[in-house]
Amino acid sequence: MVESVIEVRDVSTTLGGHSIHRGLSLSVARGEVIALIGGSGTGKSVLLREIIGLLRPQAGHIEVFGQSVLDSTTQQMNALRRRFGVLFQDGALFSSLTVEDNVATPLFEHTDLPHATCRRLARLKLALAGLPPDAADKRPSELSGGMRKRVALARALALDPELLFLDEPTSGLDPISARAFDALIRLLADSLGLTIFLVTHDLDTLFSIIDRVIVLSNGRVLGSGTVAELKHIDDPWLNDYFAARASEGETQHGN
Amino acid sequence: MTETRADFDEARGTLVVSGAWHADAASVLPALGDKTVRAINGAGVTQLDTNGAWLLLAAARPQASDSMPELQAFQPQHLAILELVSRHRAASAAQPERRRESVLAMTGRGAQVMAKHALGLLDFIGRLSIELLALLGKPGSWRWREFAAQVRSVFVGAIPIVSAMLFLLGVVFAYLLGDQAQQYGANIFVVDGLLLAIMREISPVIVAVLVAGRTGAAITAQLGTMKVTEEIDAITTLGLSPLAVLVIPRMLALLIAMPLLVFIGDIAGIAGGMLVAQQQLDISYSMFMDRMVDVILLKTLVVGLGKAPVFAMFIALIACRMGLSVTRDARSVGANTTSTVVQSLIAIIILNAIFAVTFVRLDI
Numbered sequence: 001m002v003e004s005v006i007e008v009r010d011v012s013t014t015l016g017g018h019s020i021h022r023g024l025s026l027s028v029a030r031g032e033v034i035a036l037i038g039g040s041g042t043g044k045s046v047l048l049r050e051i052i053g054l055l056r057p058q059a060g061h062i063e064v065f066g067q068s069v070l071d072s073t074t075q076q077m078n079a080l081r082r083r084f085g086v087l088f089q090d091g092a093l094f095s096s097l098t099v100e101d102n103v104a105t106p107l108f109e110h111t112d113l114p115h116a117t118c119r120r121l122a123r124l125k126l127a128l129a130g131l132p133p134d135a136a137d138k139r140p141s142e143l144s145g146g147m148r149k150r151v152a153l154a155r156a157l158a159l160d161p162e163l164l165f166l167d168e169p170t171s172g173l174d175p176i177s178a179r180a181f182d183a184l185i186r187l188l189a190d191s192l193g194l195t196i197f198l199v200t201h202d203l204d205t206l207f208s209i210i211d212r213v214i215v216l217s218n219g220r221v222l223g224s225g226t227v228a229e230l231k232h233i234d235d236p237w238l239n240d241y242f243a244a245r246a247s248e249g250e251t252q253h254g255n
Numbered sequence: 256m257t258e259t260r261a262d263f264d265e266a267r268g269t270l271v272v273s274g275a276w277h278a279d280a281a282s283v284l285p286a287l288g289d290k291t292v293r294a295i296n297g298a299g300v301t302q303l304d305t306n307g308a309w310l311l312l313a314a315a316r317p318q319a320s321d322s323m324p325e326l327q328a329f330q331p332q333h334l335a336i337l338e339l340v341s342r343h344r345a346a347s348a349a350q351p352e353r354r355r356e357s358v359l360a361m362t363g364r365g366a367q368v369m370a371k372h373a374l375g376l377l378d379f380i381g382r383l384s385i386e387l388l389a390l391l392g393k394p395g396s397w398r399w400r401e402f403a404a405q406v407r408s409v410f411v412g413a414i415p416i417v418s419a420m421l422f423l424l425g426v427v428f429a430y431l432l433g434d435q436a437q438q439y440g441a442n443i444f445v446v447d448g449l450l451l452a453i454m455r456e457i458s459p460v461i462v463a464v465l466v467a468g469r470t471g472a473a474i475t476a477q478l479g480t481m482k483v484t485e486e487i488d489a490i491t492t493l494g495l496s497p498l499a500v501l502v503i504p505r506m507l508a509l510l511i512a513m514p515l516l517v518f519i520g521d522i523a524g525i526a527g528g529m530l531v532a533q534q535q536l537d538i539s540y541s542m543f544m545d546r547m548v549d550v551i552l553l554k555t556l557v558v559g560l561g562k563a564p565v566f567a568m569f570i571a572l573i574a575c576r577m578g579l580s581v582t583r584d585a586r587s588v589g590a591n592t593t594s595t596v597v598q599s600l601i602a603i604i605i606l607n608a609i610f611a612v613t614f615v616r617l618d619i
Contacts, residue, residue, distance in 0.1 A: 123348075124340065
């Protein structure tokens with residue numbers, strides 16, 4: 001039997017009078033690389049924040065590693081948070097700390113290792129995330145957008161989580177950096193055996209590194225499967241979404 | 256579940272490890288000293304992550320450049336992690352401790368920063384003057400709405416705190432002065448002393464300190480945040496000058512508001528003194544007023560009020576410049592706001608001393 005890492009059942013959310021999720025259910029198995037897609041305002045980021053316990057849905061049930069997120073005490077939740085890493089959309093790096101200290105912070109706070117060891121481990125994580133060694137002493141404001149994302153990824157990986165949440169990991173990156181970042185995520189997923197749950201708009205990400213895509217529409221899961229399977233679903237938004245890429249291909253052909 | 260352990264087998268030079276190897280496993284590593292680890296045996300390892308792999312490798316090979324120890328009986332997925340980590344280990348070499356700076360070096364650096372601030376202020380004044388000259392020719396492009404909004408927040412918003420503070424200072428001052436004067440039967444001279452102190456020194460300086468803390472900090476934080484969110488860049492891109500749109504209205508608002516606040520402070524301070532004089536020193540309100548008309552010189556009032564625009568100018572210059580020189584992170588907004596208040600206070604103290612000496616020399 002495949003162990004499920006994330007289990008969402010019948011979640012309903014209303015924000016500011018708007019109904020966002022209406023009885024949404026999904027589950028993610030260990031080792032899967034999952035992408036959550038959907039039009040603007042379908043509550044992708046809201047769902048992500050609910051799973052990691054930053055927002056509470058009005059109704060439903062959410063489990064991460066078999067532990068209920070909604071019924072956990074703060075202590076239980078903090079113990080759970082050690083087991084997953086989150087990469088926020090804009091990196092959310094601490095601007096007052098150097099890159100190295102940003103990555104070392106989770107190690108300082110959650111392990112008994114000496115600070116010098118934490119810093120050396122932080123440098124290892126930065127190297128794993130593909131950053132040059134001289135980036136470690138810089139401040140986040142001195143880095144480019146792509147490098148900031150890598151630092152944020154290194155920080156998310158600091159405690160070696162089993163599960164990684166990525167909120168639009170490639171948004172705001174140029175296509176070359178975005179593909180390099182995709183490749184990095186896949187490499188880490190394969191070599192470290194991570195489960196990855198990412199929210200994205202980026203079609204190229206879907207085609208290159210994703211095991212399974214989950215589509216949100218009208219507050220529910222419209223469908224889930226590989227990209228090829230999803231193309232058979234007849235839904236106006238989904239058709240337009242994939243058409244965006246198809247027309248791009250035609251233009252290239254025309255030229 | 257196997258216990259997390261690490262034992263060194265001296266005879267074979269093998270580190271035998273078992274259990275779950277995470278960051279927390281560091282405590283079970285034996286002290287190896289300078290014994291050579293030829294191999295690591297991982298037959299009993301149930302879990303291994305990159306932190307655990309790094310700890311094992313670092314224990315066996317303190318120098319990242321040394322060749323890998325032989326890895327025995329690890330499961331394939333653990334072997335893959337060990338190899339991944341060992342490939343990137345060079346990056347995690349121990350860094351030399353950053354050297355602490357000596358007091359001399361810190362003093363030097365501080366002096367450099369102060370010199371840079373002074374030069375930057377001069378540069379800012381220059382650019383601002385050019386902008387002001389350009390605006391003088393075009394009265395239509397003055398930002399009157401922004402100016403009015405600033406006057407409202409700088410002046411109207413500060414009235415309660417200014418009156419409360421000066422009223423209480425007047426009370427304290429009159430009380431202490433009266434206590435001394437009473438011993439010589441010179442009660443009525445309390446009025447002279449109070450008027451001189453409040454109008455000439457206390458009200459201008461206290462109001463300036465309040466405005467520096469209240470408005471100066473607010474201006475820096477606001478302009479700094481606008482810089483971080485690229486609003487300042489947007490203003491420039493629209494063909495407008497941030498100096499004309501943001502800085503000049505704030506500066507003028509402060510120039511207008513400060514003398515008014517000092518005047519309000521004068522009245523509040525005198526009212527506080529009057530109250531104490533009547534209660535404590537048997538000087539009725541009418542006696543106080545008569546004496547006030549006799550001793551007060553227009554000069555005293557004008558000197559006090561005249562200092563206000565100068566203080567205002569410096570506070571506005573410092574606050575706006577620090578706001579616009581924020582770099583794009585949250586830390587520098589905080590640092591520059593602090594710097595604004597400190598620089599303003601220093602400027603106020605120095606200016607006030609210069610005024611005091613000058614007025615005495617000029618017999619004013």
